[in-house]
Amino acid sequence: MADPGQTSGALLLRFDLAGQAYGLPLAMVERAVRAVAVTPLPGAPGLVRGVINLQGQVVPVMDVRRRFGLDSRPLSLSDHMIVARGPYRTVVLLVDSVVGTVAAAPIDWVSAQGLVPGTDDAIVGVVRLSDGLLLIHDLDRFLSAAEEEQLSAALAGVTRPGTEETGGADASHPA
Secondary structure (H helix, E strand, O other), rough: OOOOOOOOOOOEEEEEEEEEEEEEEHHHHEEEEEOOOOOOOOOOOOOEEEEEEEEEEEEEEEEEHHHHOOOOOOOOOOOEEEEOOOOEEEEEEEOOEEEEEEOOOOHHEEEEEEEEEOOOEEEEEEEEEOOOOEEOOOHHHHOHHHHHHHHHHHHHHHOOOOOOOOOOOOOOOOO
């Protein structure tokens, strides 16, 4: 992905994890909904929490906390899911909360190269906000090539989209 905001500014969807603000280019976002129950997906990479039924389509749920080295935690009623178009498929990002949109002026945007160790290049930029820093997340780099292959193989084993095994709601009908 080209550095969003570097040359022309960008609209970002702001979400929070463990008190830290993150952003995702709004152009990649389909919608944000309250979290629903997630069905485990055997054979998926560790960053994949499971799958949900999204209007008849089986969609993987990514645990963003795991990608950024934060402790994973049980699903909470206050959690949100961001449905986004990734490079290979539609995915769902499990986040603590969705705050809203942020316009990132080019002057406020700086490259994250070397600034955020341990993120495996999943953070491509930082925007200064009045209440702190917003880390710009690059969905194209969320999974490594090996993890993407592992996810594809795990999803190939899913035969029929159904509701979650835990009896949760279908994500096409958010609470």
